[in-house]
Amino acid sequence: MSYSQLDRPVQFLKGVGPKRAEAFVRMGILTARDLLYHVPRRYDDASTVTPIGRLDIGMDATAVGRVRSKGVIPTRRGLRIFQAVLEDDSGMITAAWPGQPWLDRKLREGDVLLVTGPVKFFHGRQIQPREVTVVARASEAEAEGGVEAEQRGRIYVTYPASEELPQWVLRSVFERNLDALLGWADDDEYLGREGLARRGLPSLSQALTRLHRPERIQQAEEGRRRLAFDELFFLQLVQAQARRRATELEPGIAHVRTNELIRPLHEALPFALTGAQTRALREIYADMTAPARMNRLLQGDVGSGKTVVALFAMLLAAEGGHQSALMAPTEILAEQHARRMRELLGPVGVEIALVTGSMTAPARRAALEGLASGATKLVVGTHALIQEGIAFRSLGLVVVDEQHRFGVRQRMALLERKDVRPDVLVMSATPIPRSLALALYGDLDLSVLDELPPGRTPVETQLCRRDDRKRIYELVRREVEAGRQAYVVYPLVAESEKVDLLAATDEFERLRDDVFAGRRVGLLHGQLATADKDRVMRAFVAGEIDVLVTTTVIEVGIDVANASVMLVEHAERFGLAQLHQLRGRVGRGKDKGYCILVADAGDAAYERLDTFRKTTDGFEVAKADLRIRGQGDLFGSQQHGTDPVLRFADLLTDEDLLVEAQREARALIAADPELVNAEHVRVLAQLTGRYRERLEMYGVG
Numbered sequence: 001m002s003y004s005q006l007d008r009p010v011q012f013l014k015g016v017g018p019k020r021a022e023a024f025v026r027m028g029i030l031t032a033r034d035l036l037y038h039v040p041r042r043y044d045d046a047s048t049v050t051p052i053g054r055l056d057i058g059m060d061a062t063a064v065g066r067v068r069s070k071g072v073i074p075t076r077r078g079l080r081i082f083q084a085v086l087e088d089d090s091g092m093i094t095a096a097w098p099g100q101p102w103l104d105r106k107l108r109e110g111d112v113l114l115v116t117g118p119v120k121f122f123h124g125r126q127i128q129p130r131e132v133t134v135v136a137r138a139s140e141a142e143a144e145g146g147v148e149a150e151q152r153g154r155i156y157v158t159y160p161a162s163e164e165l166p167q168w169v170l171r172s173v174f175e176r177n178l179d180a181l182l183g184w185a186d187d188d189e190y191l192g193r194e195g196l197a198r199r200g201l202p203s204l205s206q207a208l209t210r211l212h213r214p215e216r217i218q219q220a221e222e223g224r225r226r227l228a229f230d231e232l233f234f235l236q237l238v239q240a241q242a243r244r245r246a247t248e249l250e251p252g253i254a255h256v257r258t259n260e261l262i263r264p265l266h267e268a269l270p271f272a273l274t275g276a277q278t279r280a281l282r283e284i285y286a287d288m289t290a291p292a293r294m295n296r297l298l299q300g301d302v303g304s305g306k307t308v309v310a311l312f313a314m315l316l317a318a319e320g321g322h323q324s325a326l327m328a329p330t331e332i333l334a335e336q337h338a339r340r341m342r343e344l345l346g347p348v349g350v351e352i353a354l355v356t357g358s359m360t361a362p363a364r365r366a367a368l369e370g371l372a373s374g375a376t377k378l379v380v381g382t383h384a385l386i387q388e389g390i391a392f393r394s395l396g397l398v399v400v401d402e403q404h405r406f407g408v409r410q411r412m413a414l415l416e417r418k419d420v421r422p423d424v425l426v427m428s429a430t431p432i433p434r435s436l437a438l439a440l441y442g443d444l445d446l447s448v449l450d451e452l453p454p455g456r457t458p459v460e461t462q463l464c465r466r467d468d469r470k471r472i473y474e475l476v477r478r479e480v481e482a483g484r485q486a487y488v489v490y491p492l493v494a495e496s497e498k499v500d501l502l503a504a505t506d507e508f509e510r511l512r513d514d515v516f517a518g519r520r521v522g523l524l525h526g527q528l529a530t531a532d533k534d535r536v537m538r539a540f541v542a543g544e545i546d547v548l549v550t551t552t553v554i555e556v557g558i559d560v561a562n563a564s565v566m567l568v569e570h571a572e573r574f575g576l577a578q579l580h581q582l583r584g585r586v587g588r589g590k591d592k593g594y595c596i597l598v599a600d601a602g603d604a605a606y607e608r609l610d611t612f613r614k615t616t617d618g619f620e621v622a623k624a625d626l627r628i629r630g631q632g633d634l635f636g637s638q639q640h641g642t643d644p645v646l647r648f649a650d651l652l653t654d655e656d657l658l659v660e661a662q663r664e665a666r667a668l669i670a671a672d673p674e675l676v677n678a679e680h681v682r683v684l685a686q687l688t689g690r691y692r693e694r695l696e697m698y699g700v701g
């Protein structure tokens with residue numbers, strides 16, 4: 001890759017000595033390029049900044065002014081207030097920060113401040129800033145002509161700053177280096193003039209100029225879209241390459257369908273498949289019988305019937321003489337899958353093996369022998385099934401049940417194994433929006449179960465405060481009286497697992513001995529031995545427990561059609577997607593289901609939960625969750641630091657860009673898989689340079 005000035009360390013920039021360079025590194029800014037892409041997080045212009053002379057009592061406003069004088073005033077009640085008089089061309093105003101006397105040491109006379117807050121009456125007009133930014137230090141403000149220069153039709157930009165690198169330092173570093181940085185920006189340009197024009201995008205130097213120095217705020221948005229396109233394009237490019245390696249480069253298995261197992265299962269099923277299930281199966285069968293390798297995502301809300309679909313696919317593999325493995329994220333889920341599949345398979349006469357870490361050594365050895373010899377055709381286990389390199393006679397299909405996790409890494413590990421090349425079917429219970437599915441699973445084809453089996457009444461969701469629980473217990477008692485069952489779920493937070501567990505255990509005793517005295521109350525949590533967990537779950541499944549108190553979330557992957565109440569304590573501590581999973585555990589039978597969220601939360605959390613209460617549509621829940629949590633979390637647990645995979649793209653609003661990026665990435669990889677064409681040399685340089693590293697960090701590359 002050709003060397004660019006942008007690759008040089010920040011320290012060589014003007015105004016950046018060794019000490020500041022270290023502070024930049026701590027902020028994740030190592031090179032000139034990193035600094036160039038450190039773009040403002042906020043823009044203010046005349047439409048948002050009010051001249052000081054026009055600040056009126058009752059307004060909530062943003063103003064820019066120079067500190068004329070300042071000081072700390074004590075009040076009679078002992079509160080110390082920092083005050084500064086701010087001035088611009090149009091007038092002066094007092095700004096007051098009650099209880100923040102330390103600001104006196106931070107701010108100097110002559111500093112130019114950008115403040116936002118309410119304007120109140122207090123010995124005249126007074127602004128009480130919630131936010132304050134030093135946009136220029138005293139000496140620099142003078143050198144540049146002060147507030148007047150700041151105001152000359154300018155847009156105020158605010159950079160993401162830190163204690164060590166405050167706003168005014170960043171601004172002064174940019175002031176001195178931005179021209180040079182922008183001059184090098186097009187070193188990274190991989191789209192030709194024609195390519196830019198066709199997509200209606202600005203060049204990199206134009207985009208970054210608009211972000212750092214917009215003439216109108218709208219320009220910053222145009223710049224952002226360009227950078228968002230780049231991110232999405234390279235993300236899709238990596239995935240298109242992975243997809244090609246996985247599906248096209250080497251042949252997969254052309255499975256042979258005889259119907260000798262599929263037909264008996266159809267005949268034995270106690271229900272007819274939904275239209276969506278039938279469609280998904282048609283797509284899966286087509287992929288599996290084709291010689292290319294299948295790499296498909298089966299996406300469907302909780303209860304949409306993915307397991308049955310997976311089972312048919314596994315039978316198809318068996319018909320042609322191949323083995324198939326279903327991998328679940330936890331042992332309990334694996335056991336649950338095995339149990340359910342065994343029930344369905346009973347009449348068909350096909351066995352299914354279960355391999356878990358907690359098996360006895362002889363049982364495990366026997367199971368592994370069955371896999372190695374080929375005697376065992378269907379197996380269920382955890383991800384360890386593949387990761388530990390267990391030997392199969394002829395592994396033809398792997399089904400990955402990801403629930404609502406995104407196991408990009410596991411999936412890649414699977415695709416990279418050279419000894420086996422099974423077809424891959426990924427099941428996801430999170431009804432993610434299409435845009436997200438594209439971004440997260442851009443390497444996969446997509447089948448969607450968008451239809452629930454008939455006869456289900458939507459679950460009624462209620463939200464209540466803790467002191468309102470009497471009424472809720474009444475409802476649980478009524479349901480139990482009528483012969484139905486209930487879950488009571490407590491959150492488990494990793495850091496305080498012990499404390500939480502204690503709480504749940506205490507609560508369990510209270511519920512058993514007091515609230516639901518005379519009823520059969522069971523306790524299930526992650527720290528029980530597997531055998532005990534299994535015993536409790538079996539008892540619940542068999543209807544021998546009326547109320548199941550549990551601390552676990554993912555492990556409540558049990559399917560009890562008779563359960564009608566899901567009571568979630570401390571609901572504010574769960575994500576909406578998690579709550580949706582929990583809610584999906586009731587209302588699976590013919591009876592009406594209730595999901596009751598008990599929250600002792602501030603209003604923000606209450607509002608979030610209320611959003612959830614109002615919709616049963618998993619896609620809506622997923623969108624709301626995304627909006628609230630941000631997209632960072634979705635890329636899995638490796639997510640950390642200030643550099644998420646997507647810094648500029650917003651999956652909720654940039655769907656059009658994403659679709660286009662995917663189309664272009666796939667077309668490019670189809671035409672020039674390894675990007676060896678001379679005209680793609682810059683794309684390759686970007687991909688192997690800055691993007692590869694970033695994407696690999698998250699297990700995407």
Ligand code: ADP
Binds near residue numbers: 272307308429454559
């Ligand atoms: P998912 O894995 O998508 O959450 P499951 O496969 O566990 O859903 O199915 C949920 C429940 O619905 C199971 O009890 C299953 O037997 C049942 N089921 C699946 N498909 C149908 C169908 N077409 N009609 C009726 N019930 C179905």
Ligand code: MG
Binds near residue numbers: 252253254255
């Ligand atoms: Mg195939």
